Amino acid sequence: MPGPPRRPVAGGRPRHTSAASLGVEGPHPVELAGLLHEVTVRLLTADTVAQALDRLAALAVGALPGAVRCSVALIGEGGPVTVAAAGSAGEASDRLQYAQGAGPGLEAARTRTLVTVDDLRADERWPELTAAARADGIGAVAAVPMDVRRHAVGSLSVSLAGVGGLRPDLLLTTMAIAGQAEVLLGEMHRREALTEGAAADRAVGVIIAQRGCGVQEAYRILQDSAQRLGLDRVTVAERLVAAAARDRENS
Secondary structure, three states: OOOOOOOOEEOOEEOOOOHHHHOOOOOOHHHHHHHHHHHHHHHHOOOOHHHHHHHHHHHHHHHOOOEEEEEEEEEEOOOOEEEEEEEOOOHHHHHHHHHHOOOHHHHHHHHOOOEEEOOHHHOOOOHHHHHHHHHHOOOEEEEEEEEEOOOEEEEEEEEEOOOOOOOHHHHHHHHHHHHHHHHHHHHHHHHHHHHHHHHHHHHHHHHHHHHOOOHHHHHHHHHHHHHHHOOOHHHHHHHHHHHHHHHHHHO
């Protein structure tokens, strides 16, 4: 049987469908503006990208009518899929999708197209996943692609308990949330990179002072230490700087 319709893409990025092109009345502009403001506040006040993803999933499931689960997936270059989810149903099917590497959310991320499954009972693309989703109480799913420039591709997925509930206004609101989130997540990645760079620079200064080595050698020592300890470079750098500060205080 033919698969569900997908949103076309232009120039490698998702095309944002308008309410007029769908022939329906879209979300109320005032309500949508308020929702996007809430997305901005919650994400930009998060301490980390991971916390921002958790907040995005929780906000979406609470804001989208009929949603019983929302999940966010990001696929970075050479790294594992990062997933955040919230909702009262669909946990087992979500885990199965990301464990198997196949499902609406991952397909939307990889193809950068809108993926809709209006009735999981009639969809044959992911038989194990759809069976798990039905057992979880999930009837329909829409996955909107996200493109966090220079960092990752991903998707925002919304799951509904009933079938046939993927109304155009729901899809438009989900697209708007995803579009706002991808810009904000890009800014958060930029901030984290700056923070990591500043922490590494301070630690390198400490290593140079302690060992009398050059800059490149100090960076290599920092990276080797992080790998040996199984920690990220920022954590090792911050610990090194803190230890040097304590040594100065005690001297």
